[in-house]
Amino acid sequence: MPSEPLLAVRALSKRFQYWAKPALASIDLSLDRGRTLAVVGPSGSGKSTLARCIAMFEEPDSGEIVFEGQDLVRASRRERTRLRPAIQLVLQQPAAAINPRFTAEEVIAEPLLIQRGAAPAACRRRAAEIMESIGLPRSAASRPALSFSGGERQRLALARALVLEPKLLILDESFSGLDLSVRAQITELLTEAQRSLGTAYILIAHDLRLVARFAHEIAVMESGAIVERGLASDLFAHPAHPRTIQILDAAARLSLQSDPGEACP
Amino acid sequence: MNLLEVRDLSVTPAVRPKGALPPARPLIANVSFDIAPGEIVGLFGESGCGKTTLAHGIFRLLPPDRFSIGGSIRFRGDDLLALPERALQPIRGAGIALISQDPFLALNPVLRAGDQVAEVVRAHRGVAHRDLRPEVHQLLRLAGLDDPARIGRAYPHQLSGGERQRVLIAQALAGRPSLVIADEPFTALDPVLVVEICALLRNLRDTLGTSFLVIGHDPGVLAHLVDSVLVMHAGRIVESGPAPRLFHAPSDPYTAGLLRHAF
Numbered sequence: 001m002p003s004e005p006l007l008a009v010r011a012l013s014k015r016f017q018y019w020a021k022p023a024l025a026s027i028d029l030s031l032d033r034g035r036t037l038a039v040v041g042p043s044g045s046g047k048s049t050l051a052r053c054i055a056m057f058e059e060p061d062s063g064e065i066v067f068e069g070q071d072l073v074r075a076s077r078r079e080r081t082r083l084r085p086a087i088q089l090v091l092q093q094p095a096a097a098i099n100p101r102f103t104a105e106e107v108i109a110e111p112l113l114i115q116r117g118a119a120p121a122a123c124r125r126r127a128a129e130i131m132e133s134i135g136l137p138r139s140a141a142s143r144p145a146l147s148f149s150g151g152e153r154q155r156l157a158l159a160r161a162l163v164l165e166p167k168l169l170i171l172d173e174s175f176s177g178l179d180l181s182v183r184a185q186i187t188e189l190l191t192e193a194q195r196s197l198g199t200a201y202i203l204i205a206h207d208l209r210l211v212a213r214f215a216h217e218i219a220v221m222e223s224g225a226i227v228e229r230g231l232a233s234d235l236f237a238h239p240a241h242p243r244t245i246q247i248l249d250a251a252a253r254l255s256l257q258s259d260p261g262e263a264c265p
Numbered sequence: 266m267n268l269l270e271v272r273d274l275s276v277t278p279a280v281r282p283k284g285a286l287p288p289a290r291p292l293i294a295n296v297s298f299d300i301a302p303g304e305i306v307g308l309f310g311e312s313g314c315g316k317t318t319l320a321h322g323i324f325r326l327l328p329p330d331r332f333s334i335g336g337s338i339r340f341r342g343d344d345l346l347a348l349p350e351r352a353l354q355p356i357r358g359a360g361i362a363l364i365s366q367d368p369f370l371a372l373n374p375v376l377r378a379g380d381q382v383a384e385v386v387r388a389h390r391g392v393a394h395r396d397l398r399p400e401v402h403q404l405l406r407l408a409g410l411d412d413p414a415r416i417g418r419a420y421p422h423q424l425s426g427g428e429r430q431r432v433l434i435a436q437a438l439a440g441r442p443s444l445v446i447a448d449e450p451f452t453a454l455d456p457v458l459v460v461e462i463c464a465l466l467r468n469l470r471d472t473l474g475t476s477f478l479v480i481g482h483d484p485g486v487l488a489h490l491v492d493s494v495l496v497m498h499a500g501r502i503v504e505s506g507p508a509p510r511l512f513h514a515p516s517d518p519y520t521a522g523l524l525r526h527a528f
Binding site: 043 | 366
């Protein structure tokens with residue numbers, strides 16, 4: 001039996017009220033375990049709506065989202081609740097995703113308490129471990145979450161998602177506020193998690209240098225549709241769609257090097 | 266004469282965290298730099314190094330009961346640190362404008378974009394009520410928004426990220442400032458938009474003579490936009506110089522270390 005992909009999205013469409021154009025227009029994509037798919041495109045092209053549909057935060061109008069053989073769109077409430085820990089979404093705005101009254105440790109340990117019902121002491125221990133792995137000192141565990149800088153809060157949000165060891169982690173512009181050194185550290189951590197746990201990632205990012213380093217495949221979105229899709233190395237070398245060419249050209253101008261594809265592994 | 270002259274600026278938290286014995290570490294330590302009229306200066310550094318604190322310090326947004334501030338900030342010759350709060354009002358917006366970090370949070374969600382630009386025009390310039398709308402539309406057009414009528418009527422949530430950033434730029438320009446401080450204006454914009462907004466800022470500099478202090482942590486974007494760069498680390502300026510040279514051949518080991526991660 002051929003192994004089925006972790007995630008298969010078929011003919012996914014979504015319209016918002018009062019919007020002239022559909023937010024998602026018949027999206028098809030698939031993602032295997034242990035792989036990273038980058039979704040790039042201009043703002044308003046539907047990237048975040050796609051992410052929110054896959055993470056079950058948004059109801060699509062039609063189409064299928066098959067995760068481990070189960071269609072999330074038609075799944076019962078109970079089944080969706082069971083699947084939620086396996087699909088985690090990290091948003092762009094870390095401040096909005098974190099309870100301002102929590103300490104760093106509480107932010108990270110809460111999902112474990114809720115989803116796994118683990119003992120509080122064990123949760124705290126795990127939270128401290130994961131804090132260290134994302135480059136925050138253990139000693140900061142009892143500091144209020146809002147006393148951290150924007151980049152640090154973003155790392156807390158990532159730690160909160162990773163602590164459940166999801167099978168699919170959706171990173172919606174989760175790196176945009178981060179320093180380059182921190183970004184390098186976190187991509188290393190994510191790559192390691194992918195190697196050891198087989199985590200699949202959907203990376204929504206504007207920074208093509210990050211995409212070139214991190215993603216196996218790239219999908220380019222425009223006006224709610226995927227206009228081009230391919231292996232990262234192919235797409236950087238031979239972009240076909242005008243939108244892809246435009247994005248690559250702009251990224252090249254913003255690079256200290258001449259060509260963002262040079263950073264491609 | 267320089268438009269802005271910052272000399273030995275230091276910012277130290279006045280209130281120590283409870284139970285902390287050692288004196289509070291300065292957030293900004295002996296920072297000096299100049300901005301010439303029409304110059305675009307980049308402030309480059311890692312998060313937490315004091316970039317935003319410096320921007321807020323120049324704008325005098327740091328409450329004096331919570332921060333002790335030393336040194337001087339001369340803007341068109343006046344020391345902003347010596348001016349009474351009332352004398353600052355005409356400078357904020359009409360002398361120096363601030364574009365703050367998050368385009369999602371910087372706009373009021375329950376007011377139309379056009380009204381938020383009009384508010385600044387009304388506050389700083391004696392524009393008659395009937396001329397307000399054309400003036401707002403002109404500012405939106407200046408910020409590269411080709412459909413000012415639609416944008417002006419829209420609420421922030423109806424705008425795309427790029428449109429919101431441009432509304433903020435229009436708002437910043439509304440008081441006709443000679444210096445605009447933009448704190449991370451490119452976060453969350455796609456590269457095509459970043460290139461467009463860079464071109465817009467340079468064009469505004471060329472046509473209006475506006476100076477810009479652009480805060481950022483992406484050396485590629487800053488190298489593309491700015492004339493000169495200040496590199497900040499732990500509240501100090503560790504290196505400064507013309508943009509292309511500094512990014513391609515940094516002399517400070519800290520800068521070189523940071524750029525190692527740029528790819």
